[in-house]
Amino acid sequence: MCGIAGYLGPRKAVDVVFDQLKRLEYRGYDSAGIAFPERQDIRILKKAGKLSELGRLLEDTETSDVRTAMGHSRWATHGAPTDTNAHPHFDQTENVSIIHNGIIENYLELREELAAKGHHFHSQTDTEVAAHVIGDEYDKGVPLEEAVRLAVKRLRGAYALVVMSRTEPGKLVATRNASPLILGFGEHENMLASDIPALLPYTREVMVLEEGDIAVLTDHSVRIMDGDSREVPIKAMTIEWDIAAAERGGYEHFMLKEIHEQPDVIRQTLAGRIDDKNQIRFEQIFGEHVWHEIDRVNIIACGTAYHAGLMGKYLFEKLLRLPCDVYYSSEFRYGDPVLSPKSLAIFISQSGETADSLAALRLCKEKRIRTLGIVNVIGSSIARECDRTIFTQAGPEISVASTKAYTAQVLVLTLLALYVAQVTEAPGIRVPSVVEELKGLSEKAKACLNTEDVVLALAEDVRNAPLCFFLGRGADAYVGMEGALKLKEIAYIPTQEMPAGEMKHGPIALIQPGVVSIFGATNDAVLEHSSIREKVISNMQEVKARGGTIVAITTEEDNTVERVAEYVVKIPKCESEFLSALLSVIPLQLLSYHVARLNGCEIDQPRNLAKSVTVE
Numbered sequence: 001m002c003g004i005a006g007y008l009g010p011r012k013a014v015d016v017v018f019d020q021l022k023r024l025e026y027r028g029y030d031s032a033g034i035a036f037p038e039r040q041d042i043r044i045l046k047k048a049g050k051l052s053e054l055g056r057l058l059e060d061t062e063t064s065d066v067r068t069a070m071g072h073s074r075w076a077t078h079g080a081p082t083d084t085n086a087h088p089h090f091d092q093t094e095n096v097s098i099i100h101n102g103i104i105e106n107y108l109e110l111r112e113e114l115a116a117k118g119h120h121f122h123s124q125t126d127t128e129v130a131a132h133v134i135g136d137e138y139d140k141g142v143p144l145e146e147a148v149r150l151a152v153k154r155l156r157g158a159y160a161l162v163v164m165s166r167t168e169p170g171k172l173v174a175t176r177n178a179s180p181l182i183l184g185f186g187e188h189e190n191m192l193a194s195d196i197p198a199l200l201p202y203t204r205e206v207m208v209l210e211e212g213d214i215a216v217l218t219d220h221s222v223r224i225m226d227g228d229s230r231e232v233p234i235k236a237m238t239i240e241w242d243i244a245a246a247e248r249g250g251y252e253h254f255m256l257k258e259i260h261e262q263p264d265v266i267r268q269t270l271a272g273r274i275d276d277k278n279q280i281r282f283e284q285i286f287g288e289h290v291w292h293e294i295d296r297v298n299i300i301a302c303g304t305a306y307h308a309g310l311m312g313k314y315l316f317e318k319l320l321r322l323p324c325d326v327y328y329s330s331e332f333r334y335g336d337p338v339l340s341p342k343s344l345a346i347f348i349s350q351s352g353e354t355a356d357s358l359a360a361l362r363l364c365k366e367k368r369i370r371t372l373g374i375v376n377v378i379g380s381s382i383a384r385e386c387d388r389t390i391f392t393q394a395g396p397e398i399s400v401a402s403t404k405a406y407t408a409q410v411l412v413l414t415l416l417a418l419y420v421a422q423v424t425e426a427p428g429i430r431v432p433s434v435v436e437e438l439k440g441l442s443e444k445a446k447a448c449l450n451t452e453d454v455v456l457a458l459a460e461d462v463r464n465a466p467l468c469f470f471l472g473r474g475a476d477a478y479v480g481m482e483g484a485l486k487l488k489e490i491a492y493i494p495t496q497e498m499p500a501g502e503m504k505h506g507p508i509a510l511i512q513p514g515v516v517s518i519f520g521a522t523n524d525a526v527l528e529h530s531s532i533r534e535k536v537i538s539n540m541q542e543v544k545a546r547g548g549t550i551v552a553i554t555t556e557e558d559n560t561v562e563r564v565a566e567y568v569v570k571i572p573k574c575e576s577e578f579l580s581a582l583l584s585v586i587p588l589q590l591l592s593y594h595v596a597r598l599n600g601c602e603i604d605q606p607r608n609l610a611k612s613v614t615v616e
Contacts (some may be wrong), residue, residue: 001545042414048086085123088358090135098162099127173214185205197398263442266445296325301329304485305350336570445586467494468494468495470495472500519550
């Protein structure tokens with residue numbers, strides 16, 4: 001969520017840091033600030049609101065000769081989003097200034113301890129407490145990096161910290177624990193940020209700082225040490241992303257761009273994972289014998305990734321007959337889960353830094369459960385801490401509301417289920433035929449984008465709805481949950497989402513004129529002498545009888561639901577019904593986007609939300 005930026009070198013440091021913060025806006029924030037050396041002091045400029053508010057302060061400040069600076073965009077956790085609570089913060093003597101992502105869990109006891117020693121605090125934040133702890137150590141006369149090393153031994157929680165001192169003005173010291181921090185290396189310049197896109201205009205040589213390590217940056221050098229002051233080698237990697245991948249590419253919003261990228265994302269996710277015999281090939285995951293031992297799968301995730309996990313459950317149980325449970329990461333530890341020693345825990349996260357998922361992952365590792373990560377960000381905490389990791393290969397996702405990451409996550413779960421079927425020789429599953437269908441999925445996704453004109457007309461009706469139901473059966477119900485989340489996230493319209501058959505067990509009481517019910521009806525499989533689609537049509541009739549508006553998403557060859565629904569969106573049919581359901585997420589994403597646009601909502605950075613949730 002919060003954004004960190006820092007720069008040392010020959011460029012105008014404040015301008016560079018402000019630009020880095022702009023490139024981190026997608027993470028979500030409600031205030032921002034910058035600190036830089038000024039004569040014998042540290043100057044801090046900070047303001048609640050959008051970066052433009054901070055920009056106005058900078059316009060009135062002469063910073064052209066500043067060569068070291070650090071900046072922060074805050075998403076409030078401790079204290080309201082005010083000028084005072086914005087970062088950076090000073091220590092007691094204003095000798096040290098810090099910026100911080102994450103939460104200091106023991107800040108109250110530290111605050112009381114320091115207050116007893118005469119410290120005075122100006123904000124409500126845990127960050128200011130951390131600044132005072134570092135200043136308390138620095139006052140002992142040690143170098144800044146040693147003060148940071150000693151201070152973090154007193155801190156408990158998840159954090160990334162960057163520290164500046166007025167007595168060592170050409171230096172930044174950084175450390176992290178369970179919150180991401182990236183170092184960037186240039187010629188006579190060095191920099192840092194909480195995410196890679198902020199560094200791409202200035203360097204492609206980066207390194208993910210390991211947990212517990214401390215980095216000391218000047219304009220000409222970077223030195224890294226561990227928590228015991230031992231030198232750590234620098235292991236830089238080269239980022240090959242095109243910088244345009246982190247820009248809107250001519251679309252009005254990142255979200256719309258990322259929706260339209262999904263045909264390419266499907267190709268990227270499949271790339272290198274299908275051979276010329278239509279067999280699945282996964283490198284760097286468990287050996288084939290392990291898949292014969294696994295007796296249960298536990299999928300652990302949050303938000304959109306949780307919805308992808310529900311599709312995974314559908315696949316593992318329907319294709320493999322392998323029991324699968326899906327847990328909210330935030331509830332996993334507190335439910336005291338019964339974990340079989342032969343089970344597999346799968347952690348799904350776009351950022352790979354989701355705090356609740358990381359906590360659940362560490363519990364599984366304590367219990368010696370096999371762990372597998374499905375993440376998008378290389379070098380992220382989940383990617384590094386899981387026993388094995390599969391990268392979704394979706395490219396940078398900037399909009400807070402996830403779209404292409406969901407599609408990539410479901411595809412990886414599909415590939416994984418097919419791979420397990422392949423290596424265990426699961427009966428009744430023709431892996432090559434499903435793989436052949438996957439190879440044509442990109443073109444079908446492109447066809448789904450052509451529904452945008454129909455969706456635009458639908459959005460005009462939905463924009464004023466007091467409530468929207470999202471209903472379906474099987475995989476359609478799971479995709480509906482993701483569609484409902486998108487409408488809530490960016491258009492702020494209340495939703496009810498559930499399997500269609502559950503509607504009459506209470507929620508149907510909410511149906512009245514003006515309420516919109518969006519049905520997923522892509523599955524026409526026959527069950528007990530009638531098709532699933534026929535059962536869904538019966539549910540539509542129940543809504544229609546009570547004056548509700550009906551929207552149906554179905555396949556191109558279907559001509560039944562249009563007899564009942566006011567709006568019909570048709571997508572290509574797949575022989576594998578879960579793939580048809582997956583494709584239906586594209587018109588649902590477009591619907592949420594256009595409703596939000598018509599209602600003038602802030603689409604890429606919706607209120608109260610953040611891209612990477614790094615606090616519990």
